[in-house]
Amino acid sequence: MAKVHAYLNFNGNCEEAFTFYxxxxxxxxxxxxxxxDTPEDPNFPTPEEDKNKVMHTSxxxxKDVMLMGSDCIESFGQKATYGTGSYIMLDTDTAEEARTLFDKLAVDAQNLEMDLGETFFAELFASFTDKFGIAWMIHFEGNKKMGQ
Known part of the structure; x- marks a missing residue:
């Protein structure tokens, strides 16, 4: 079975985001x-101001899940567009883990759609966009298991 990893794109602040993560x-x-660090291609030169930007980090x-990322280079026709088209959902094993992740990730959140709290489908759930524009959900099902 293939593993699923999240790959995030940034507009020049990938290093700052991954330092935070x-x-x-x-x-x-x-x-x-x-x-x-890449070999120079005379047909596709990297602008000097972009050479220190992150091409890849993780x-x-x-043990099974990686978070990976890179900066977009506008001169290469790349630009990260943020929104709620996709979220990274962290499904936790305990309420404490959900609270800890929320307390850390939601610092200076751009948008807090749903504060961490109880819902009809989870003991704890939150939905927000972090300070780097990445959309997250935190979920602890607890005693709200479907069919119970």
Whole structure:
């Protein structure tokens, strides 16, 4: 079975975002590759101001899930557009884990759609956009298991 990982794009602040995510998930970066590290292609040169931007980085959320990311380069025709077209949903094993992740990830959130609280489908649920424009959901089903 294939694993599913989240790949996030940023407009120049990937490094700042992943520094933040390291503190949230208490996990080190697996590495950082910058656009300036790539071999130069005279037909497709990297602008000098973009060479320090992140081409790829990642960290493990747990043994099966990675969060990966990169910066977009506008001169290459790339631009990250944020919204609610997709969310990263963190399905937690405990209420404490849900609260801890929410308390860390929601710091300076751009949009708090739903504060962490009880719903008809979960003991704890939250929906928000973090300070970097990434949409998250945090879910702890608890005693609200379907069919009970």
């Amino acid at each position: 390291q503190t949230v998930f208490e996990s080190p970066l697996s590495g950082v590759y910058r656009f300036g 960290l493990h959320i747990n």
